[in-house]
Amino acid sequence: MTDSCPGEIDPEIRAFVSALNRGYAAVPGFGSLPLPERRDAAERIRAPWSAGGPAMARTIETTVAGRAARIHLPAEAEALPVLLYLHGGGWTMFSIDTHDRLMREYAARAGIAVLGLDYSLSPEARYPVALGETVNALAWIGEEGATHGLDGGRIAIGGDSAGANLAMAACLRLRDCGSALPKAMLLNYGAFGPEHLPSYRLYGGPDYMLTVEEMDRFWTDYVAGPEDLDDPLAAPALADLAGLPPAFMAIAECDILLDVNRQVAERLARAGVEVDARIYPGATHSFLEAVSISRLANRALEEASQWLRIQLTAGPRR
Helix, strand or coil, rough: CCCCCCCCCCHHHHHHHHHHHHHHCEEEEEECCHHHHHHHHHHHHHHHHHHCCCCCCCCEEEEEECEEEEEEEEECCCCCEEEEEECCCCCCCEEEEEHHHHHHHHHHHHHCCCEEEEECCCCCCCCCCHHHHHHHHHHHHHHHHHHHHHEEEEEEEEEEEEHHHHHHCCCCHHHHHHCCCCCEEEEECCCCCCCCCHHHHHHHHHHCCHHHHHHHHHHHCCCCCHHHHCCCCCCCHHHHCCCCCCCCEEEEEEEHHHHHHHHHHHHHHHCCCCCEEEEEEEECCCCHHHCCCCCCHHHHHHHHHHHHHHCCCCCCCC
């Protein structure tokens, strides 16, 4: 569990959070806008943080499993290992545009292709629609990825927040069906369950990026009804985690999701899953998006990328 006193936010991360908060505050009545307008405003506000960064050898705009997708190739090669990346945003917000720089960072640093999927958003498309699209995207990589320079035998899956939830849930569904699993999971400050753990009290509020009310609303908008919150594929913190692929978990210290990420990391280890869980002191939710100004975000991206490179170039998992 968390310590009795909240951690101190890293100054560079604080500057990032403050800039986003100023952007939202400049939109009159942002929180009460109709969802399409809130989405448009959020895209504009976050656009500067997705700009810049590594240049790709080639970027392909395509359709994967019926959804818009973007493939970043850091180099021209016959068959690159690939990370399927699911963006965060509480299943209701954001896109492959808001997370474009993150995807390019992983591609360049790990030397792998990254495929971003614009999965269907809630509440228009509630659970399990996005999960089904994620599973279908993994199948597409295996069946058709070679036409775009992707190695269907070397696949990792990952995401941040809601995207980390979808990544783990997709692996759970494949495991339960007896299907082939990705070689690795990249789980960044995941939304793995709706329970109000102590970190909600310590780190809920705009200074820490996420409020308790926002997180509760995200869960309500994601599922069709309260009964879905008992489904381990909606809330993977409830699942039997045995048999999942190795996981790298980037955990933000100053995040209402700190405790659920700690719990999932501990349960993965107890289930015999190889897990590299790193808590980044002074980091808030979404801190990786601050890579343009944050040494902490740069370190976290570099550590995860080195891990991904090893996982996707090693021999078959036992």
